Amino acid sequence: MTDAGTAVRTRPREPGPRRRARGGGGWGNQNAAGWLFVTPVLVVLGLFLVIPIVMALWVSFTDWNGRGNPFASGFVGADNYTELVSEDGLTRSDFMTSLRNNFFYVLLVVPAQTALALFLALVLNQQVLKARGFFRTAFYFPSVVSSVAISLVFVFLFTGGGAVNKLLALVGLDGPNWLADPRGVLHLLGDKIGLWDMASPPGSLSDGSLLGLSWWSWLSGPSVALTVIIMLVVWTTTGTFMLMFLAALQDLPADVEEAARMDGASRWQSFRNVTLPHLRPTMLLVLTLGLIGTWQVFDQVYVMSQGGPSKTTLTPAYLSYTYAFDNQQWGVAAAMAFVLFLIIFLLTSVQRWLFRDKDEIAVKRQDRQARRARRKTLATGDTR
Amino acid sequence: MYSLNRHRPALRPLALASTALICVTALAACGGGGFEEGGGDGADGPSSGDGPAALEMLIASSGDAETAAVEAAANAWAEETGNEVKVVVASDIAQQLSQGFAGGAPPDVFYVDAAVFGDYAEAGNLYPYLDQLDAADDFYPNLVETFTLDDEAYCAPKDFSTLALQINTKSWEAAGLTDADIPTTWEELEAVATQLTTDDQAGLAIGVGRDRVGAFLVQNGGFWVDAESGEATATEENNAEALAYVQGLLDSGVAVLPPEVDAGWGGEAFGTEGAAMTIEGNWMRGAMSTDYPDLEYTVAELPEGPAGKGTLLFTQCWGISADSPDQEAAISLVEALTEPEQQLAFAEAFGVMPSRQSAEADYVAAFPDDAAFIAGGEYGQGPVNLPGLAPVLADLDSQLEQLEGADVDSILESFQTNAEAALQ
Numbered sequence: 158m159t160d161a162g163t164a165v166r167t168r169p170r171e172p173g174p175r176r177r178a179r180g181g182g183g184w185g186n187q188n189a190a191g192w193l194f195v196t197p198v199l200v201v202l203g204l205f206l207v208i209p210i211v212m213a214l215w216v217s218f219t220d221w222n223g224r225g226n227p228f229a230s231g232f233v234g235a236d237n238y239t240e241l242v243s244e245d246g247l248t249r250s251d252f253m254t255s256l257r258n259n260f261f262y263v264l265l266v267v268p269a270q271t272a273l274a275l276f277l278a279l280v281l282n283q284q285v286l287k288a289r290g291f292f293r294t295a296f297y298f299p300s301v302v303s304s305v306a307i308s309l310v311f312v313f314l315f316t317g318g319g320a321v322n323k324l325l326a327l328v329g330l331d332g333p334n335w336l337a338d339p340r341g342v343l344h345l346l347g348d349k350i351g352l353w354d355m356a357s358p359p360g361s362l363s364d365g366s367l368l369g370l371s372w373w374s375w376l377s378g379p380s381v382a383l384t385v386i387i388m389l390v391v392w393t394t395t396g397t398f399m400l401m402f403l404a405a406l407q408d409l410p411a412d413v414e415e416a417a418r419m420d421g422a423s424r425w426q427s428f429r430n431v432t433l434p435h436l437r438p439t440m441l442l443v444l445t446l447g448l449i450g451t452w453q454v455f456d457q458v459y460v461m462s463q464g465g466p467s468k469t470t471l472t473p474a475y476l477s478y479t480y481a482f483d484n485q486q487w488g489v490a491a492a493m494a495f496v497l498f499l500i501i502f503l504l505t506s507v508q509r510w511l512f513r514d515k516d517e518i519a520v521k522r523q524d525r526q527a528r529r530a531r532r533k534t535l536a537t538g539d540t541r
Numbered sequence: 542m543y544s545l546n547r548h549r550p551a552l553r554p555l556a557l558a559s560t561a562l563i564c565v566t567a568l569a570a571c572g573g574g575g576f577e578e579g580g581g582d583g584a585d586g587p588s589s590g591d592g593p594a595a596l597e598m599l600i601a602s603s604g605d606a607e608t609a610a611v612e613a614a615a616n617a618w619a620e621e622t623g624n625e626v627k628v629v630v631a632s633d634i635a636q637q638l639s640q641g642f643a644g645g646a647p648p649d650v651f652y653v654d655a656a657v658f659g660d661y662a663e664a665g666n667l668y669p670y671l672d673q674l675d676a677a678d679d680f681y682p683n684l685v686e687t688f689t690l691d692d693e694a695y696c697a698p699k700d701f702s703t704l705a706l707q708i709n710t711k712s713w714e715a716a717g718l719t720d721a722d723i724p725t726t727w728e729e730l731e732a733v734a735t736q737l738t739t740d741d742q743a744g745l746a747i748g749v750g751r752d753r754v755g756a757f758l759v760q761n762g763g764f765w766v767d768a769e770s771g772e773a774t775a776t777e778e779n780n781a782e783a784l785a786y787v788q789g790l791l792d793s794g795v796a797v798l799p800p801e802v803d804a805g806w807g808g809e810a811f812g813t814e815g816a817a818m819t820i821e822g823n824w825m826r827g828a829m830s831t832d833y834p835d836l837e838y839t840v841a842e843l844p845e846g847p848a849g850k851g852t853l854l855f856t857q858c859w860g861i862s863a864d865s866p867d868q869e870a871a872i873s874l875v876e877a878l879t880e881p882e883q884q885l886a887f888a889e890a891f892g893v894m895p896s897r898q899s900a901e902a903d904y905v906a907a908f909p910d911d912a913a914f915i916a917g918g919e920y921g922q923g924p925v926n927l928p929g930l931a932p933v934l935a936d937l938d939s940q941l942e943q944l945e946g947a948d949v950d951s952i953l954e955s956f957q958t959n960a961e962a963a964l965q
Contacts, residue, residue, distance in 0.1 A: 222660075222663075222664040223639050223642050223643055223664060223666075224642045224643070224664045224665055224666055225642075225643070225645055226645075227643075246959070246962050247932055247933060247936055247959040247962070247963070248932070251932060251936070316803065317800070317803035318803050334800055334803070337800040339942070339943070465939065465942070466800075466939075466942055467939045467940075467942050467943060468936075468939050479932075479935075480932065481639070482633075482635050482636050482639050483635055483657070483931055484660070484929075484931040484932050485639075485657075485660040485661075485664060485931075486932075
């Protein structure tokens with residue numbers, strides 16, 4: 158409405174992109190407040206996470222000896238990385254040994270903890286189960302207890318004359334000297350079924366070598382000592398993942414499952430075609446967290462075995478620690494950490510690709526194509 | 542959506558700017574101050590501050606007895622000289638020292654184990670002060686050699702331990718052996734161990750790793766490395782002979798490694814009577830009186846090998862940091878801590894042996910049972926102290942874990958190859 162007598166602008170505010178109103182109004186204040194709340198966390202994350210990682214990346218390209226400013230020490234380029242993967246020597250064989258140990262560890266722990274967590278979550282999700290709260294606490298309890306305390310208890314349980322061996326003796330089995338036994342499980346199995354003789358390994362396997370370790374070494378499987386750590390970790394981390402699965406299962410409405418049943422699906426069919434697809438995002442989360450956590454195992458090795466016996470519980474994280482603090486070879490240690498990062502990144506990327514939702518991707522692609530086609534017709538069509 | 546569309550053009554540069562600002566601030570905070578390479582340089586003499594010094598001492602204590610003894614000694618010095626000393630017990634001394642060195646503000650005085658001495662000295666973390674002590678000549682030469690790198694003696698050994706042979710008195714007498722049968726040669730050792738081996742008890746428990754088996758190498762006139770020339774000598778004949786001898790004892794069953802009898806170390810194998818004899822050091826006195834007080838045992842010097850007597854020394858020194866602002870006060874503190882009376886007090890408190898030769902007579906008078914240990918100070922070989930060898934030595938230990946049934950020559954050769962690669 159315009160009034161010819163006054164110069165006051167009474168035209169209503171126009172919608173559409175326009176500069177921010179002076180004095181802020183609603184949007185400006187919220188923006189500033191948001192930044193104010195987030196800045197402390199950003200500072201903390203930057204100082205204690207981003208900066209140390211960047212510094213460590215720098216150290217991995219130097220030969221810093223632990224004294225003084227790492228930015229002032231000699232730049233050696235990719236020497237530390239080549240020492241780890243291509244130069245024949247003790248560092249490479251140590252690193253490859255640690256990768257082999259950790260690979261078998263991951264291979265056993267991740268499927269075991271995922272399957273066990275899913276199984277326990279399904280059990281707890283039953284309507285008929287009484288005292289659900291008690292069982293939930295009992296299964297989750299090991300995750301809460303300090304990993305150092307549990308490791309020490311396991312050391313005592315698994316000594317040569319400890320509780321576990323006494324239990325095995327009750328059923329007539331002679332338990333090994335668990336944490337002092339460096340024999341590989343695959344070697345033992347092959348020996349048992351007559352595939353090879355552990356005392357004199359077949360020439361084809363012990364003569365050839367890959368990256369500093371003989372094929373016989375690569376195929377050793379986890380050692381008996383490492384299986385103790387595997388058992389410990391599966392027992393402690395199952396609880397956390399069980400809770401995640403449980404939350405996702407409780408999200409699945411009961412009538413969906415009922416509908417499937419009424420359509421004539423058996424329990425197994427309804428589990429496979431209704432429950433599992435619903436659990437896909439949680440499964441992705443559990444597997445990703447599992448992969449990341451298992452490739453970085455350190456606490457248990459530090460407390461229980463310190464890499465022994467015969468380097469069969471050595472892991473890249475622990476090796477990096479000893480090379481840095483005990484051997485004062487900080488550049489190599491930092492390089493190990495970043496090679497480990499690359500491995501984890503690669504594996505989780507592969508896993509994400511495997512778990513992609515193909516239908517969703519197809520729909521998104523169609524949308525994109527439709528939008529592009531529309532834009533094209535708008536541009537080349539009549540000017541409006 | 543409306544507001545976000547409006548603000549997006551302004552948001553991105555703002556986000557980048559604030560992140561950059563944080564990074565720059567943080568880097569500026571890190572880049573200044575404590576990273577200066579300072580402290581006394583050997584050539585310029587020790588640094589000294591103005592007024593009373595406030596020193597920080599970091600120790601890796603074996604228990605309350607050691608902590609109390611060290612604190613008492615440090616406080617006595619502090620009172621006498623009017624300075625201050627703070628004694629800190631480390632939970633992981635290697636880690637805490639590394640943090641100090643990296644930050645440029647390490648403790649002024651700290652324990653330096655012979656195994657890490659080489660790396661610390663080469664990195665320039667230690668201040669060489671031994672020649673400034675009046676009593677520099679009084680320390681056992683073997684110990685001083687352990688803390689010498691490139692002909693420079695860095696620090697004063699604070700105490701030492703040696704290996705000797707512990708014999709279970711009950712098993713000894715049950716096998717009909719007397720004092721005259723205490724083994725003095727390799728053949729006698731084998732014979733005695735065979736006689737002592739029964740169905741429930743092995744004759745001898747040899748600890749795992751180079752810190753026990755190395756004694757046999759010294760007895761045969763060899764060792765893993767030659768500290769003077771700075772070269773690895775593992776592939777020499779006498780080393781293979783020594784290892785083969787030990788392997789022979791293990792293969793015939795008269796000797797065992799502690800894990801075979803469910804023990805964590807030789808002392809546990811000895812205390813639980815899994816073996817009648819063991820080769821361990823001074824720490825046995827404390828361990829046995831705490832864990833196995835009823836076991837009676839005697840201590841004898843290790844038997845001679847073909848090349849004469851030999852044993853291993855384990856020692857730590859009082860390290861003074863090169864970055865310390867008051868090295869003069871630190872040297873005075875170390876002098877007080879290495880006085881013969883003070884060393885005897887430490888020996889009494891936590892069972893180590895004084896590193897000064899002038900204290901030997903008093904030590905033997907006070908602890909006649911430990912005469913065999915301290916005699917080893919004359920002919921003992923200190924640990925490998927060449928820099929850069931830590932992973933190679935760890936690899937050697939892990940191979941020696943499987944000594945029974947291993948190929949002795951390949952163990953020595955792989956050590957030689959790795960050591961040569963690390964020492965160049």
